[in-house]
Amino acid sequence: MCVRLPVACVLAVENKKEIKRIKSLLESRSCLDKSTKIFSDPNGTFLIPILIPQIANDDPSAFIAKLLPGEKVSVVRSTAETGSSDIGSKLAHLLRSLDPSLDDSQVDGLLKKFPKRYSVYPPLLLLPQKSLDSKEWSCFLGSLDQNYRSEIFSFILRHFSTPTNTLTHMAINKPIPETNNEIRSPSQLTTLYGDFTDFWCHTTQNGIYQTWMPAYTMFSRGNIKEKARILNSYQNITSDSDIVDMYAGIGYFTLSYLRRGARRVFCWEINPYSVEGLTKGVRENGFGEAYVIKREQHISLAKVMKARCVIFLESNVHCLERLEEIKSQVHDGDNLDLNISHINLGLLPFSTDSWPYACELIDLYGDRHSNAWIHVHENVAVTQLDTKMDSVKSELQKLSNTRKVIPVWLEKVKTFAPDVYHVVADFELEPI
Numbered sequence: 001m002c003v004r005l006p007v008a009c010v011l012a013v014e015n016k017k018e019i020k021r022i023k024s025l026l027e028s029r030s031c032l033d034k035s036t037k038i039f040s041d042p043n044g045t046f047l048i049p050i051l052i053p054q055i056a057n058d059d060p061s062a063f064i065a066k067l068l069p070g071e072k073v074s075v076v077r078s079t080a081e082t083g084s085s086d087i088g089s090k091l092a093h094l095l096r097s098l099d100p101s102l103d104d105s106q107v108d109g110l111l112k113k114f115p116k117r118y119s120v121y122p123p124l125l126l127l128p129q130k131s132l133d134s135k136e137w138s139c140f141l142g143s144l145d146q147n148y149r150s151e152i153f154s155f156i157l158r159h160f161s162t163p164t165n166t167l168t169h170m171a172i173n174k175p176i177p178e179t180n181n182e183i184r185s186p187s188q189l190t191t192l193y194g195d196f197t198d199f200w201c202h203t204t205q206n207g208i209y210q211t212w213m214p215a216y217t218m219f220s221r222g223n224i225k226e227k228a229r230i231l232n233s234y235q236n237i238t239s240d241s242d243i244v245d246m247y248a249g250i251g252y253f254t255l256s257y258l259r260r261g262a263r264r265v266f267c268w269e270i271n272p273y274s275v276e277g278l279t280k281g282v283r284e285n286g287f288g289e290a291y292v293i294k295r296e297q298h299i300s301l302a303k304v305m306k307a308r309c310v311i312f313l314e315s316n317v318h319c320l321e322r323l324e325e326i327k328s329q330v331h332d333g334d335n336l337d338l339n340i341s342h343i344n345l346g347l348l349p350f351s352t353d354s355w356p357y358a359c360e361l362i363d364l365y366g367d368r369h370s371n372a373w374i375h376v377h378e379n380v381a382v383t384q385l386d387t388k389m390d391s392v393k394s395e396l397q398k399l400s401n402t403r404k405v406i407p408v409w410l411e412k413v414k415t416f417a418p419d420v421y422h423v424v425a426d427f428e429l430e431p432i
């Protein structure tokens with residue numbers, strides 16, 4: 001049975017043309033909240049109020065992924081347009097107490113401009129970009145001293161806390177930089193409340209725990225669909241398969257490969273805060289202890305063989321020499337035979353610098369009798385979608401010496417900007 005949760009949820013839909021169809025699907029499954037109208041946020045994303053089982057409260061995204069498989073939607077916790085959970089009246093009372101000169105029209109203006117969409121990553125409350133940027137809120141907050149502003153933010157955090165998740169920090173998300181941000185640091189995060197110096201938050205997606213430091217690393221909830229695709233696709237991922245993640249971050253995709261049952265994932269990442277988050281994620285998800293190797297540090301073959309996740313805290317330009325270093329230590333009797341079946345190239349806006357390394361790694365360490373896969377992430381303009389697979393295939397074929405490159409699928413993960421998609425291009429490399 002579906003019930004209204006203490007903190008409501010909404011389904012975020014980017015494409016207006018899909019709303020009617022998705023609404024009908026939700027209604028047929030008794031998960032459409034008919035008490036609240038569909039509305040949109042300041043960025044033009046359409047928000048459909050939904051009802052989900054209480055048991056799915058900890059991971060509503062996983063519930064929706066099973067309910068609506070393959071749909072380009074995401075779940076966010078949200079206040080309703082009418083002021084769900086009574087925040088409207090309570091916030092109005094607080095605003096008047098802080099500034100008695102406010103008249104009813106000014107209070108109404110502030111309430112109407114209060115964010116209707118937000119994300120909870122305990123103990124962080126993250127507001128979307130442009131939140132509180134309106135003239136009404138900018139003028140009001142600017143007229144208050146720091147203590148009064150803190151009182152407002154503290155009230156909001158208390159309101160959206162639950163018995164199981166006490167929220168202590170608050171920030172506004174800013175757009176992901178369009179330039180190549182290999183270290184993936186959130187340069188435009190605006191902190192509102194709490195000390196973010198040594199602060200960790202977390203979430204669970206598809207049953208997988210992820211944790212990160214929001215002041216130093218990025219997280220995108222929109223990748224959940226691609227993470228689910230890893231969990232549900234690619235039959236050749238087995239307990240004998242090795243994976244390479246060239247831009248591992250906090251384990252955006254690494255953890256999904258491990259959950260899928262891969263023998264070992266070799267990761268490259270240059271942000272030390274991301275590496276710390278990845279090691280925590282590996283541990284919390286029951287994948288054992290990750291083995292972290294810093295630049296110029298000697299590799300211990302014994303530690304590699306014990307770990308399911310081997311993380312190199314360095315640029316992936318060293319990937320060939322590092323795997324050669326491992327291979328050179330293997331002797332007769334050692335139970336380590338590299339078998340790279342998938343390479344993930346998850347850097348935006350493009351990952352072209354790592355294409356030569358990916359092809360050579362598969363040439364050297366892929367099973368000579370089985371196909372391997374390369375997954376290319378990229379931001380692609382709508383006008384280039386029809387030609388992207390062929391153009392990437394052509395470049396990869398030039399780089400591969402022992403394989404025929406076969407374009408398989410172009411997955412549109414999410415919209416990155418107007419008329420720009422984050423896509424994943426799947427290529428199967430067949431031994432010649």
